[in-house]
Amino acid sequence: MRIIIIGFGNLGKGICRAFVEKADFLKKVHGLVPRVVAVVDEFGAVVDEKGLNLPQLLKTAESSRTVVKYKGGKRGKLALDVINEVSADLVFELTPTNIRTGEPGLGHIKRAMQAGKHIITSNKGPLVVAFKELDSLAKKQGVEFRYSASVGGAVPVIGLAKKLLSGNEISEIRGVLNGTTNYILTRMSAEGVPQEIIIREAQELGLAEKDPTLDIDGIDTACKITILANSVLGMDAKLTDVKVVGIRRITPEATRLAQEAGQMIKLVGIARRDLLEVSPKLVPQGHPLAVGGTLNAVTFELDLAREISITGFGAGPKETSSSLLGDLIDIHHSLGG
Amino acid sequence: MRIIIIGFGNLGKGICRAFVEKADFLKKVHGLVPRVVAVVDEFGAVVDEKGLNLPQLLKTAESSRTVVKYKGGKRGKLALDVINEVSADLVFELTPTNIRTGEPGLGHIKRAMQAGKHIITSNKGPLVVAFKELDSLAKKQGVEFRYSASVGGAVPVIGLAKKLLSGNEISEIRGVLNGTTNYILTRMSAEGVPQEIIIREAQELGLAEKDPTLDIDGIDTACKITILANSVLGMDAKLTDVKVVGIRRITPEATRLAQEAGQMIKLVGIARRDLLEVSPKLVPQGHPLAVGGTLNAVTFELDLAREISITGFGAGPKETSSSLLGDLIDIHHSLGG
Secondary structure (H helix, E strand, O other): OEEEEEOOOHHHHHHHHHHHHOHHHHHHHHOOOOEEEEEEEOOEEEEOOOOOOHHHHHHHHHHHOOHHHOOOOEEOOOHHHHHHHOOOOEEEEOOOOOOOOOOOHHHHHHHHHHOOOEEEEOOHHHHHHHHHHHHHHHHHHOOOEEOHHHOOOOOOHHHHHHHHOOOOOEEEEEEEOOHHHHHHHHHHHHHOOOHHHHHHHHHHOOOOOOOOHHHHOOHHHHHHHHHHHHHOOOOOOOHHHOEEOOOOOOOHHHHHHHHHOOEEEEEEEEEEOOEEEEEEEEEEOOOOOOOOOOEEEEEEEEOOOOEEEEEEEOOOHHHHHHHHHHHHHHHHHHOOO | OEEEEEOOOHHHHHHHHHHHHOHHHHHHHHOOOOEEEEEEEOOEEEEOOOOOOHHHHHHHHHHHOOHHHOOOOEEOOOHHHHHHHOOOOEEEEOOOOOOOOOOOHHHHHHHHHHOOOEEEEOOHHHHHHHHHHHHHHHHHHOOOEEOHHHOOOOOOHHHHHHHHOOOOOEEEEEEEOOHHHHHHHHHHHHHOOOHHHHHHHHHHOOOOOOOOHHHHOOHHHHHHHHHHHHHOOOOOOOHHHOEEOOOOOOOHHHHHHHHHOOEEEEEEEEEEOOEEEEEEEEEEOOOOOOOOOOEEEEEEEEOOOOEEEEEEEOOOHHHHHHHHHHHHHHHHHHOOO
C-alpha cells in the first residue's frame, strides 16, 4: 500500500518506526507491505514513488529536525500539493491539533478525500470542528476514514464500540481520557503535594505540555467526548455543547479525603444523548475507571452486556502507533487484502 | 438471514429474546432481519421455513419445557437431520459443554459446516477438543466460524485481540475468566466465611452449578485458556497442556492476609507460547484484573500498546447474547449485508 505521511512529529516517526520494526510481521500475518511514498513536515516534503528508505529518513529527521534534509527533500513544498500530485492509496494526517479551526489538518483531510485517498488521522481538531462534513465526504468519495488514535491513544475505544459491541444500544460512555490530568491527580493523592509542583515536574518529564491549559481545564477531554458523541452515539455535537470543569480547584486535601472514603477523584468525561460533560468525579476504588498514572479507561453502558470497560495507555508514540497500525490493517483487509 | 438454533436453554432463549426485543434496532441500524426457521432441543425440533413466531415459541418452551409442544413440533427429531434438511444460512450451536468428547456440539458444528452453513457457538467442548480441525474445515467449506461467547461471556475478548489489536504481537494473555470462582473469592475476602458455605449459597442463587467441580478446580478457566491459546496465539494446545490448580485450598484467612497486604487472590489463567497455566494468584488492588463479584477481566501484553485490559460480565443469558449477536452482525456485514 502506497502511503503519504503528513506531520512528522512523535506520531509520524512512531508509525514509521513500527513499519520498519514490524515489516516481517505485517507481511507474514496480514499480507501488508506499507510503502511510504511521501513525508511532509512543517518545513517541506520528501517524495519517492518507489518508497522512501525509512531508517535513513528517521535518522535524517532526528539529526536535522526536518525531512527536507533527506536527499531529494524540497523546502517549502506544501502538504496540499503533495496530496494532489503524489500517487498514493492512503494519507496519514498527523499534524498538531487546533481545536478552533481544525487547520491545517482539516484542509489536508478534505483534499485527500477529494483525491480519492483513504484517511487515517490522530488529529482531534478536524474531528471536533467538522465531523459530520468529513464523514459525509468520505462516504460520497467512497474512501475509508479512520481516527482510532484520536481518542484513548492505544486504547481501541471507538473500534470496541463500533465493531465489537454492535448488537448493543449504548446509553452512556464514561471515560478517563486525559493521561496528563490523571497523572497529576494520582500523584496529588499519593503524595499530598500541590498541583503546581506536580505540573512543573510533569512538564520536565515530558508528561505535560508547556502550556497545560487544554489538559488541566478539561478541554482535551471535552474534545474526545465530542468525537465519541458524534462517531459512536451518532449525535451532531459541537465542543461548545460540552459542559466543562477542569481540575484546577482540586486540592491535595480533597484527594486525601476521597481516598479515606475509599474513593478517587478522576477527571471524567460523560457522553449521553441528553448530557455531554467533563468534570472531576468521585470514583470508587476498584471501579474500572479508578485507574492510576497516565492510564486511560472507558466504560460503556449497554442494553445487553450491561457494562464493558477497557483500559490502557492513552498516549506515547509507540503506544499510539498500535491504533494507527490497527486502522491501516483494517483498511487493508476491508479492501480485500 | 435464515437461522437454525440448536440447544434451547438459557442462551438459546436469550438470543431469541434479543431478536424479538431488538428487531427494530437490528433492521434499522444493521439491515439485519433474523428469521429463525428451526429450533432443536433435547426432546425434538420445530421447523417453519417462513420463520417461527418467537414470542409464542418462548412462551411454549417456558411453560412446557420443550419446543416440541409448539404447533408442528416433532418429538425425537434430531439436530443432525434438521441441519441437513432445513434450508438456512447459519446455525447457532448452543448445547451444553462436554469437554471430553465435545459432543453433541462437535457433530452439529461439523455437519453444519459440511452443509455450507455458517456457525456461531458458545460451546467450549468442540473448541477445546477439535479447534484446529474445525478452523480448517470452516476455511475449506468457505463458511464463517465464530465463538466469541465461549470466552468471557459478554466481554469481547477474542474480537478485541483479533480485530482491534491486529497491529500488535501478543506475548501474553492473563485473565479472570470464571465468574463463579470470582464470586466465591470476593465473598470469602469480604466476609471471612468458609468456601463451602458460600458455594452452597451461590448454588441457591443460581451462580454455581449443582456440581461446581469444573469451576472450583479451574477446569472451566483452563478450557478458556486453551481456546485463547489456539484462536488468538495460533498455538496447537490441548486442555491437558494447561497446568491447573483450582481454589479449593484457599481459606478465608488467606484472602484476609492478602487484603491486608493490598492484594486480592484471584483465579488467573495465563496463556503464553511457553506456558499455559491456571492457578490462584495475588493481584494488586487497583490492577485491571482485581475485579470483584461475577466480573471477568482479561489483560493482553503487547509489543506496541504495552497493556490493554477489558472487563465485563462473563455470564448470564442476556449479557452473553451481546456476544452471540455481535458475531451474527459481523457475519451479516462480512457477507455484504
